[in-house]
Amino acid sequence: MPEAILFENANFHGAHKHVFTPEPNLNAADDNYFNDKVSSIVILGGTWAFYRNANFNTPYGPVLGTGLYPSVTAIGIRNDDMSSLQPVSTAPTVHGAPIGGQVVLFENANFHGAHKHVFTKEPNLNASDDNFFNDRVSSVAVLSGVWAFFKNAGYDGKYPPLLGPKIHPDGPYPGLYPFVANVGIQNDDMSSLEIVQGGATIQGLSQPLGHVVLFENAGFHGQHKHVFTLEGNLNASDDNFFNDRVSSIVVEQSVWAFYRNSGMNGQYPRTLGPGLYSFVVDYGIQNDDMSSLQPI
Numbered sequence: 692m693p694e695a696i697l698f699e700n701a702n703f704h705g706a707h708k709h710v711f712t713p714e715p716n717l718n719a720a721d722d723n724y725f726n727d728k729v730s731s732i733v734i735l736g737g738t739w740a741f742y743r744n745a746n747f748n749t750p751y752g753p754v755l756g757t758g759l760y761p762s763v764t765a766i767g768i769r770n771d772d773m774s775s776l777q778p779v780s781t782a783p784t785v786h787g788a789p790i791g792g793q794v795v796l797f798e799n800a801n802f803h804g805a806h807k808h809v810f811t812k813e814p815n816l817n818a819s820d821d822n823f824f825n826d827r828v829s830s831v832a833v834l835s836g837v838w839a840f841f842k843n844a845g846y847d848g849k850y851p852p853l854l855g856p857k858i859h860p861d862g863p864y865p866g867l868y869p870f871v872a873n874v875g876i877q878n879d880d881m882s883s884l885e886i887v888q889g890g891a892t893i894q895g896l897s898q899p900l901g902h903v904v905l906f907e908n909a910g911f912h913g914q915h916k917h918v919f920t921l922e923g924n925l926n927a928s929d930d931n932f933f934n935d936r937v938s939s940i941v942v943e944q945s946v947w948a949f950y951r952n953s954g955m956n957g958q959y960p961r962t963l964g965p966g967l968y969s970f971v972v973d974y975g976i977q978n979d980d981m982s983s984l985q986p987i
Contacts, residue, residue: 699968700820712911715747725888727772733790742773793833793835796828800830804829807842812884812886828871828881836857838855852874859896901919901944921984947962947987
């Protein structure tokens, strides 16, 4: 599945946006934050072309393949000067650094609240351009790689556990750690992290797992939320933005059921497997009317 993640600042810092399909206008009325505001890119799948102007006008020279691009200026794309992008069938002309791992940090327990993607060594969660998560991590989802976590910046004060994805005969699933204090990492007390060699020392949840991304607006626009396991209440007190506010869905892994009400009540007839669902109404789910979901 093609997927690019745009970051506001260099080195994968600041706000981010997931793009899965041709995006003709980063200045769209319902999603315009990233117009002329892209400084680094991660390509998780596919080959992508980028354009200075909307509607795929004024292409940049480089075509990017899978990998990490911590600075767009280093590969011939002007900083803060992109208005459209799309996956293409041509071969990449530039290859990024290999993606050695990916971990998602969450503000609250149970994968609630704001989140941050980390793909490489992060020496300082209190960086001047990205400091929200310094001493503000309560749960962790490890999508790939094995990770070590530290109390202080600069990889000082290492916590004992090494966390990794869940190994399964069907392939790796996210390693889910719903409350860091339960695995020996103090809550709200992390300032750096890095990928390490070796295996995970603590396994994550054993319940049904997967990965789905909910979007506020159709066409994968607006705010988004990652869900990795049963989510019984999108109206939870610590994470309620998406209750009755889902218009498009990307299923990354597993088959999912969706429900009108909390507690897995009022199931919609159709279940969705891996793929892109640009408007939920087209798949039998009422727009802005979802309150729970689970992998099945």
